Amino acid sequence: xxxxxxxxxxxxxxxxxxxxxxxxxxxxxxxxxxxxxxxxxxxxxxxxxxxxxxxxxxxxxxxxxxxxxxxxxxxxxxxxxxxxxxxxxxxxxxxxxxxxxxxxxxxxxxxxxxxxxxxxxxxxxxxxxxxxxxxxxxxxxxxxxxxxxxxxxxxxxxxxxxxxxxxxxxxxxxxxxxxxxxx
Numbered sequence: 001x002x003x004x005x006x007x008x009x010x011x012x013x014x015x016x017x018x019x020x021x022x023x024x025x026x027x028x029x030x031x032x033x034x035x036x037x038x039x040x041x042x043x044x045x046x047x048x049x050x051x052x053x054x055x056x057x058x059x060x061x062x063x064x065x066x067x068x069x070x071x072x073x074x075x076x077x078x079x080x081x082x083x084x085x086x087x088x089x090x091x092x093x094x095x096x097x098x099x100x101x102x103x104x105x106x107x108x109x110x111x112x113x114x115x116x117x118x119x120x121x122x123x124x125x126x127x128x129x130x131x132x133x134x135x136x137x138x139x140x141x142x143x144x145x146x147x148x149x150x151x152x153x154x155x156x157x158x159x160x161x162x163x164x165x166x167x168x169x170x171x172x173x174x175x176x177x178x179x180x181x182x183x
Contacts, residue, residue, distance in 0.1 A: 010109070021102040051075050082135070086115040092166035093140065100159045106152050110145040138170060 031038040047055040047066075053074050054067035066084050068074025079087065090113045101108040117138040122128035144153050161167060 014109070017098065018102055021099055025099065025103060051077070054078065055081075082117070082119060086117055086138070089138070089140070089166045089170055090115055092164050093142065093160060096160045096164040097142070097144075097156065100163065101156055104156060104159065106148050106156050107146045108144055108148075108156070110143075112143045112145075114141045115139070116141075135170075 043059075045057060045059045047057045050056045050065070051067070051074075053072070054065055054077060057064050057066055065078035066081050067076060067078040068080050069076045072080070074080070093113055094111055097108060097111050100106075115138060117135045119135050120128075120131045123131045123133040142157065144156075146153075
């Protein structure tokens with residue numbers, strides 16, 4: 001059974017989640033305490049062009065498509081790159097909310113997150129170089145269900161904001177190097 005099995009009760013899912021989070025946290029803590037180099041992770045994700053402007057992405061044993069809507073020359077067979085980026089932000093937030101709720105002893109029954117983001121396509125389309133190519137604003141609305149006070153959930157939000165890797169990617173410049181080679 002997995003935690004995604006919808007036939008299980010919410011209390012059974014919560015108990016399994018708590019156990020898995022506790023084990024993962026203590027395992028990582030032990031590994032990093034034994035050797036700080038264990039804290040350094042490198043991710044590799046590959047992509048290959050497919051269809052009109054779609055990409056088949058492979059991340060470990062997982063593969064998925066990313067496409068664009070027809071208005072941007074896509075076949076609209078999958079979410080767009082910017083939608084996937086927002087999905088990555090939301091999913092990282094969920095993970096970090098669960099992780100730190102467990103660590104801080106804050107009960108969280110459900111988490112629902114909506115991301116709204118504004119993007120001016122004039123830079124993408126080569127119309128106006130003075131506007132930013134990426135999002136100009138990202139707004140997250142996090143709704144938490146549970147018995148804790150608003151103050152406790154605000155404490156949790158502050159902790160998540162401080163520790164969420166994908167939020168950090170959105171909030172701070174990250175050095176990126178690009179090389180192009182001819183096959």
